[in-house]
Amino acid sequence: STHYRAGKKFPGPQALPLLGNAHNLLFNDQRRTFQLPRGWAAKYGDTYRILVRGMLNLNAIQAKDVEPLLSSPKLIDKGMIYSLLHRFLGIGLLNSTGSKWQHRRRILTPAFHFNILPSFLLTFQDECRSLVAQLGQYADKGAPVALQPFATKFTLNTICETAMGVKLDSMTMAEGYRNKIEAIGTMLLQRLMNPWLFEDFNYKLSGLQAKFEKLLQPVHAFTRTIIQQRRELFHQNVRNIGDFSEENIYTNLKQRYAMLDTLLAAEAKEQIDEDGIREEVDTFMFEGHDTTSAAVIFTLLLLAHNPDVQQRMYEELQEIALSRSDTDGTEFGQRDYNELKYMDMVLKESLRLYPPVPFISRNISEDTMFGDRLVPKDTLFNVHIFDLHRDPAVFPDPDRFDPDRFLPENVAERNPYAYVPFSAGPRNCIGQRFAILELKTVLAAILKHFRILPITKREELVFVADLILRTKDPIMVKFERRQTQQ
Numbered sequence: 476s477t478h479y480r481a482g483k484k485f486p487g488p489q490a491l492p493l494l495g496n497a498h499n500l501l502f503n504d505q506r507r508t509f510q511l512p513r514g515w516a517a518k519y520g521d522t523y524r525i526l527v528r529g530m531l532n533l534n535a536i537q538a539k540d541v542e543p544l545l546s547s548p549k550l551i552d553k554g555m556i557y558s559l560l561h562r563f564l565g566i567g568l569l570n571s572t573g574s575k576w577q578h579r580r581r582i583l584t585p586a587f588h589f590n591i592l593p594s595f596l597l598t599f600q601d602e603c604r605s606l607v608a609q610l611g612q613y614a615d616k617g618a619p620v621a622l623q624p625f626a627t628k629f630t631l632n633t634i635c636e637t638a639m640g641v642k643l644d645s646m647t648m649a650e651g652y653r654n655k656i657e658a659i660g661t662m663l664l665q666r667l668m669n670p671w672l673f674e675d676f677n678y679k680l681s682g683l684q685a686k687f688e689k690l691l692q693p694v695h696a697f698t699r700t701i702i703q704q705r706r707e708l709f710h711q712n713v714r715n716i717g718d719f720s721e722e723n724i725y726t727n728l729k730q731r732y733a734m735l736d737t738l739l740a741a742e743a744k745e746q747i748d749e750d751g752i753r754e755e756v757d758t759f760m761f762e763g764h765d766t767t768s769a770a771v772i773f774t775l776l777l778l779a780h781n782p783d784v785q786q787r788m789y790e791e792l793q794e795i796a797l798s799r800s801d802t803d804g805t806e807f808g809q810r811d812y813n814e815l816k817y818m819d820m821v822l823k824e825s826l827r828l829y830p831p832v833p834f835i836s837r838n839i840s841e842d843t844m845f846g847d848r849l850v851p852k853d854t855l856f857n858v859h860i861f862d863l864h865r866d867p868a869v870f871p872d873p874d875r876f877d878p879d880r881f882l883p884e885n886v887a888e889r890n891p892y893a894y895v896p897f898s899a900g901p902r903n904c905i906g907q908r909f910a911i912l913e914l915k916t917v918l919a920a921i922l923k924h925f926r927i928l929p930i931t932k933r934e935e936l937v938f939v940a941d942l943i944l945r946t947k948d949p950i951m952v953k954f955e956r957r958q959t960q961q
């Protein structure tokens with residue numbers, strides 16, 4: 476077939492007649508499933524192919540093939556794995572395509588404009604105060620901290636308030652909602668790990684479908700209730716304001732702006748209906764919390780092992796605090812966070828080594844040339860961000876943590892597609908600036924109060940296959956109060 480012939484131009488493990496490479500993929504546990512592509516990346520050192528059910532499956536690990544894929548305005552269809560998310564998220568910004576995606580992206584882009592970020596910053600800082608108080612209790616006891624529950628609670632609270640305008644901590648439903656979101660993640664993963672469960676028929680037969688629906692029901696109901704409550708508030712306000720113009724939505728509301736308000740304004744203009752709003756709100760809740768949580772965890776781990784880097788970040792924070800022109804409050808403003816150039820480099824290097832989204836996937840929607848090789852329509856084209864970020868030709872000694880890799884002069888020398896933690900091109904992460912500001916806020920808050928001491932070693936990390944970069948065992952550090960606090 477076309478796929479078989481096209482595949483011959485790419486290196487890859489031997490494919491068996493009929494089976495293709497199914498024998499390589501089946502019966503692996505999560506740990507081996509994560510390791511398998513790492514081994515292939517090292518062995519082939521170039522985009523490699525596998526054949527699954529007669530379909531060509533290409534795996535890019537270098538900028539030269541990532542660039543034409545991600546920069547293309549045409550190759551924007553997501554891979555089939557994303558269809559597992561349909562029942563949960565509907566077909567929203569993350570997994571829609573074509574004109575629907577374009578329309579939604581146009582509606583939602585203003586919600587992430589840099590003018591909006593300051594209102595989100597207030598929420599980040601509220602949640603940081605609560606996080607620092609919790610970590611302080613562990614510091615005082617000298618007890619180790621397993622980072623995941625703290626980081627996830629922080630990011631889920633933050634996204635709930637910024638996307639939906641709901642403070643989770645104030646609600647009895649909060650724990651329940653958090654637990655269900657986590658259980659949904661676990662079930663999605665279970666399905667991902669067992670390809671025979673991909674078929675809806677098999678999923679139903681296994682009894683898992685019913686269990687999944689039972690989890691989804693209250694989560695969807697929660698989102699729907701929030702939308703209805705917020706719609707009432709929104710229309711009360713808008714009646715006063717008199718129109719739906721953008722500056723009114725963002726600046727004149729009595730309550731803090733939430734992304735949902737942008738969707739409600741679009742609804743009032745009949746650009747989206749209630750199910751559409753729910754799709755987008757659930758998408759933000761899903762995409763916006765686990766990713767950022769992973770970034771918090773791995774950055775703290777790296778800092779625990781690099782006290783000199785912590786010290787430099789701490790000094791930078793003090794420098795900015797001293798040089799501030801707007802001394803109206805004690806908290807940093809958006810401009811102050813923008814000045815944290817060294818912290819920025821540290822974060823970038825952390826997202827290089829531990830990209831929260833280690834893997835993305837596209838369905839090639841038309842025959843396309845990659846260099847001198849034809850990639851036929853309906854090829855599944857994966858980008859292994861984890862391996863791309865460890866290309867030794869671009870990042871020498873790739874496992875070494877070195878923020879200087881992101882000095883402007885070093886960045887200038889690289890192909891920008893060699894480093895894509897937020898993807899790139901038309902389908903890049905809409906929440907990128909939001910995430911970076913959130914990460915800077917939480918790092919600043921933690922470094923101001925604590926030294927981070929190591930417990931888990933980097934060499935001990937055992938990664939497991941998942942939608943988000945995750946380890947088999949908890950990642951632990953210790954927090955120690957700084958003597959001098961300002």
Ligand code: HEM
Nearest residue numbers: 568569762763766767770831832835897898904905906910
């Ligand atoms: C460190 C944190 C984050 C990382 C590493 C990250 C990474 C990514 C990546 C790699 C993609 C491309 C996915 C693909 O091609 O399938 C993406 C898309 C997306 N992200 Fe993020 N993300 C982060 C935070 C966020 C936040 C905070 C939000 C929302 C508030 C968000 C919302 C989205 C959405 C809606 C998309 C789909 C965009 C589209 O297809 O038009 N992300 N993200």
